[in-house]
Amino acid sequence: MSDFTPGQRWLSESETELGLGIIKELDYRLVTVEYPAVEEERTYAINNAPLSRVTFDVGDTIRTGDELELTVAEVNELNGLKVYMAHPAGETDNVQPVPETLLGHTLKLNSALDRLLSNQLASNRWYELRVDALNAHCQQQQSRIQGLRGPRIDHIGHQLYIADQVASRYAPRVLLADEVGLGKTIEAGLILHQQLLTGRASRVLVVVPSPLVHQWFVEMVRRFNLHFSIFDAERLEALQPETSIKDMLAQIIEEERLGEEQGEAPANNDNPFLSEQLILCSTDFLSECDIDQLASADWDLLVVDEAHHLAWSEQHPSDSYLRVETIAQQARGLLLLTATPEQLGLESHFARLRLLDPDRYPSLEAFREEQSHYQEIAQLAGELHDQPDWDSALVEKAKALLPDMEITPDARDSVLAELLDRSGPGRVMFRNTRHNIAGFPLRHVHGSPLPLPDEYRYDQDEELEGHLHPETLYHDDRWCTLDPRVTWLEQFFKQHRHDKVLVICASRHTASDLHAHCNYKLGMNIAMFHEDMDLIERDRAAAFFADDVDGAQALICSEIGSEGRNFQFAHHLVLLDLPLNPDLLEQRIGRLDRIGQREDIQIHVPYFEGHAQEVLFRWYHEGMNAFEHTNPAGHDIYLRSRDALEPLLSSDPEYTAIDALVADTRVIADELQTLMETGRDRLLELSSCDTDRADALRDELAQADAQSPLPFMQRVFDRYGVDQEEHSDTAVILKPGPHMRDAFPGLPDEGITMTDDRATALARDDMQFMTWEHPMVTGSLEMILGENRGKAAVSLLKNPRIKPGTLLIEAIYTVESMAPRYLQADRFLPCTVIRHLLDANGKNISQAISHEGLSQQCHKMDKALSRKIVSSQKTLLEKLLKANDVAARKEADDVVAAALIAMREEQNHELARLKALQAKNPAVRDEEITALEQQTAQLEKLIGDAQCQLNAVRVIVAAGE
Template sequence: MSEFSPGQRWISDGEAELGLGTILNVDFRSVTVLFSASQETRTYSVRQAPLTRVAFAPGDRVQSAEGWQMIVDDSKEVDGLVVYIGEDDEGNLRELPEARLADSMQFDQARDRLLTGQVDRNDWFDLRFRTLHHHQRIEQNPALGLAGPKIDLIPHQLYIADEVARRHAPRVLLADEVGLGKTIEAGLILHRLLLTGRAERALILVPDSLTHQWLVELLRRFALDVRLLDEHQSLAHLDGNPFESAQLILASQQWLFANPQRQTQAQSCDWDLLIVDEAHHLDWQPEKTGPGYACVEALAARTEGVLLLTATPEQMGVESHFARLRLLDPERYQDLEHFKAEEHGYARVAEAVDALERLAENDSASTADRDGVAAVIDDADSQALLAVLTSPESSDEQRQVARRELREQLLDRHGTGRVMFRNSRRHVGGFPSRQLHVTPLALPSAYRRVLRRLERDEDYLDELLIETGLDHPEVVLYLDAMYRALPHDPLNEEPWWRIDPRVTWLLELLTEVGRDKLLVIAHDRDTATDLAKALQALGGIHAPVFHEGLSLVERDRAAAAFADDEEDGCQVLVCSEIGSEGRNFQFCRHLVMFDLPLHPDQLEQRIGRLDRIGQRHAIELHVPVFEASPGERLLRWYRDGMDAFSAPHGVGSDLFAAFGDALADALLDEESLAEVIDETRTLFQARLAERDAGRNRLLEWGACRPAQADAVIDAIRELDHDKALPRYLDQAMDIFGVDSQELGGRVMHLQPSQHMLDGLPGLVKGEEGFSATLSRTVALTRDDVQRLSWEHPLLREMMGRILDGQMGNTALALLKHPAIPAGRLMTELVFRTHCPAPKRLHLNRFLPATAVRVLLDESGANLSDKVSFSGLSKNLQKVKKAVARDLIKSRHDQLRELLAQGEAEAERELPSIVEAAQTRMRDTLDAELARLKALAERNPAVRADELQALIDERSALDAAIEGTRLRLDAVRVIVTVDHDSR
């Protein structure tokens, strides 16, 4: 039984977070303790009080209630209370009675917790060590930030993300063609910057129609918690800035650009990254700036990192393209006329790159080709490579190496890839062919009557618009919507789907394709809903519906039912226009366009749900059209005017802007349609010729370096197939209280247990939890299934809590071994490198928190190399906490001595850790510095601030690594017992 006296300082073994307690009173039955820091009082039985006396030894740092601190040199006892003697921070000799110790003193450090008898479970200690080990390994993987997202491993996307996210304050234009994944590239860059600490806050501005798509993409693919901000949300922050309400803000361009007050609030925030989608819509001329452009310009001037996205960088002309680049680097792009002249020079460089290929393939070098290359190089190393390439004495291997290196230098030093990345489908490859199947159908009489009256009576269109409340030309394109909107005789009214032959045609098509799945997209939400009813009523076919009126969970269920390959899966999914946004249905190859959208971009978005990299079959496009109808004329404009069904060309918006009004009139005038188609075709071919100009070819060549992309993919696959991940996940979920149930098909369901620790992402007590998989392949086919990886928020949160907190930093275990006598003591000490540095330096790529394990026996002998962590752990047995506390109390002096010896042993390993980290850092950054300096001499796209930032970064990293220290992270006491004891 402990002897308590008022004024003594004790801590609660079960509630260490209460802080330092003071004995208030004690009698022969109970003891009362006041925990002033937490304003709590506890009363315990004297015989079984779960309390440990706080006692400090020479060398310990203590803090007084007044705030000053001192290092203990000695102590004495006065009336049952300890008085500590030592020097304060100013070197003055002072005394500190234990009653005057600071109430807020916490015992979080492993040493303090151990010596005050606070021990955790052995499996917690094991998890802590393994967490530190895996964290060190993962942080140094070159794929960090790119391996976790739920994406296909597509080389050009990963190359761009890796290249851009490596840069200091990246400012680039992502201009891949439609369907090549600009949103994914931007998401990857953002995800990596967040994980590496190079960015903490981002503002994402997108067209209003794409806010939902971006929200879904960032959540589902990248597990990023983004706040969608609008005026309603903003009004909830009357006393503050709504743009400060979250780290990641997503907002509609139309909303922000029209609201000066909100613009001022957005501009007053500190953003690390600004992302602007559909940037070609920002209006700028030399003499006039549009409100959207002005808003983005002001934000870009205050934000270090800027990503502009557009599939059509020159859609509005060279001036528009110059305006985009001006946002990224106003110093580099100051003069429009100079920019136009520079553009013409890219053709010469592109011709030189073409000449390189011919020089490498032919045994006899062409003088014209050699001169063409020589004309664009002006440095000795490039000239030396050209000499090797054209020398008859060079081997084939030497020529190929010289060609590859010279090509890289030309693209690096004379290309435009520093500022702009553009991939095209013809360059990327791997896309399926498209087959168009047009089925002409007779107009039902109810539709025909209206169209014939429109042909006879020009004024009837105005009456029809008033009668239906629809717009032109939608009223004549979507005849079922017109039919629903017209007044009918209630006694004779039939639903449109009973008179529309497209419904019967669709039922026949479903039978024709066998078990193949069909994605059906209709323009109108009511059309989609009615069509699903019709399939059920007329054919007994269950078709889930996917439209904007459904909740996110309901949409997931519909998509999951469609994706299910089992017998109870659905053959057909009926979508409104929103079904062509943000969803991947590439497992399906049949697309039914029940009607056609009016805008070419929407047409391509529909096809793009199936026509994606990885699609293994030709895309079958089924389009039913009514003969001699506006819909049939629209199809001819798409097919004959711009080959819209054969492949994406990226010029649809340009063509629609030029001919949209004329097309609307031609939908009701057969004679004028031919002229609109001819003019569209002429402009279409002209735009394709412009696209194939020299600069675009350079961009395509430089937008993906296969060797770098392959290295990134290999690093990702290494993490994908990491066998340690499932083992670690099982152990962590067990300790954190997360239940896992296998659902089959490599899918599991995670849900909170009754004992789950609070605050885990996606898991709330009393709620269902979520389904997840470790398989990238499975995750990509299931929108409702999350992909677990080392980068998933759940894993990162669990690892973060362990590394940043005290969980598992002390333990005591028993060891039974026939070769070791009972009663022996060992200490297993885990030290950890400590290297404070700003997050923006991303120090962890060179020196993450690194574990140094030291195993000492009671004589101080170092057994670390002889006994592995795993080998020791599997032979240890747990011990009750009360017994553990008694053992520690009885061995205090011995433990203090072993802790000091362990620190000395660990310090011997520190120099080699620091040296290895400095070598990694210098090898990486010195090579990049040399490359940037060479580029800066010839390529004005290399910003001076980027070069200086890299110089400063190297200097700061060198100093930070040099200042690395070790600190005790965790300690386990091991006591040997008789091998035969139980």
């Protein structure tokens, strides 16, 4: 029990933010403490009060209530209260008495040494958690794959390579043009994630076609933990301040007055687009909003999906193109996404490149001239890459372009690298195709012709929708009992009872009726997924389907099932109907046809004979081979065969007419395929993916996956009161516990399920993927390191080989530059931990035993005994630690010096490379070089000013066995 006296100054151990307290009242079991700094009181049980007595010794600096700082010269005690004889600094003759009741009410105890000497001690576990958090923070900063570890994605080489190449640039401006199915959205998300995590970007605007807004929103949240705010007309209106006519007139007058005084218009501080950092909007919204207001919102990155829809001509650029151009001119970085970079014509391709860099691409005429020579270079690059031996003619062609190089097969890599540097468009454009990317499964289609029920025979004047989806004309599920497709599906489920089956149909009503029929009337284990379900319901349905133990055999989806979801754990796809849009068919198949699919994909199409469904099936399969192979020209094929196709869909087609349609379609498809293969850009393919670098990235990420944060986080959960419940071998359920004092980063009230296994995370959209880059983990590290808990501790060492009473001090220092995140100073000087273990003579014996080995022998010590030890050894502890600061700073100086050398070497090398490359390839912008020079100058100063500070200290007392 502590001896309390009214007027004494005490500090709350659990709420140090309350400031310095003063004992106000006492009775036989309670003590009341007043905290004047926050005008609050606390009442504690005397025998268990979480309070520490605050006293000062000779030489300490104290602060009075009127903010006067004095140095203590003598300490007296009167009736249980301390009276300090103190003087202003440098005025030793001006000594004055300061009773502790007149001390100031605030007390700064942020440093580890202050907390130790003032007996603000944490438990041994808090100390060890803090040190582990420091080490984890430093290890993450030192990682060369920072920004690539956290996303919930498969390790696909070309995607990682593009992200690694683009995200490391200052304000990247590139065209991502991978073929359909190769993951442009993933690449864009990786670039965004890395740029945001490393501080290179903080404000991002994403513009996508209206049907893709939800898909993008979900992809960014699920895969990258990036929470975008969707802006539409309603949200924009809600953000506008309500202003009366009187207020509007007053504002106009004031703006005019300020404009006259300052000679310019005042800044618009009410821009609603400044209210969020990450904004997602549709192209429809873009066409209606105040484009100048949107463009002036200081964007670090603008992302535009389906950029080929931005129509442009020299005489008549479209309004959508001009609006994007307005933003692109002010945004620092720009990502354009399109799967058809050149199929829509050279003019359209130029228009997109012009958005990226108008200085590099000033005119269409100049671009045509450049492209006329470029195809020869691309063809040469392909020959140099593919041919094992180079004949004299090939060598002469290469010499004509690279006269200053030795052209031999032994120098193949350097010759190709130089050719890419001088002529390659990879600085502004990346395009991978299935020709140069391996790992895709085979696709097999199985058509099942079925008789058309009489109830489905409609007049020719029926709308096309009724012919393609006859069941939608029913207002209930009666159609399920008469539709042969349902009977076929029932038999199919029975034949494949051990396989996962994805069923896609166009209408949510069809999906809902079919689900009810199979589940409740046939007793099958089937899940459902459609747009009328909310996001949580869809997640649960997808998770139920993904569960390979107790999950659903099949998932019946409406068309939304073909948008953005990954069901590659299944390899049976049933298309209950067929879409009219070839791109939509490819999207459906793309839910299973993905890199990483381990089985051939079996596509099953039940269709009605002599019906629109048979026309579509044969048109897709026999005409353009769209089921078994991807067809990037599908949309163009549709446009050229639409006039012959659509009449057959709304009538009883003659087979001769279907045969003619199929034959004509095959001719069109072959023609377009030949054109695309002829225009295949080998130079661009080579610059879009360096397989060696891609493989190295995958290896590094695989190693990072093996270093799970879960063991560390489980200790964090225990310390902060988060309830943990085992879900499975690879997952855990987290919920706010009854003793959780404050909100925990990233933990919703309803709880969350997390897994640290990438395969599980890819299969289970309902689970969060825990990595060292997950917001919950990074938020926990910031929370632990931002608090004072764990900065100082006292432990009992049980080791029979160490003499009882031996005193040791473990001091943990950090060296860190206080540079803005966007400079990425941590590439050269990541937060570095310096550990010293001192004996009673001040000798550093840290090499004798590691922190982990020492912690295994350290045990909890009674708090009262801990305080007595610190109080009795205060002078020695302060002397040893202050003397050791000199040695720690010297060690830190060596770390900083090495960081400066590494920074200068890398920055100067990169600067020289960019300048040399710019002389050969104008795709390197002046802004990149200027930014690199400015970054180097800033890094020189900020790394040189890096500080070494004591971040945690533990006093260890040996107790024998």
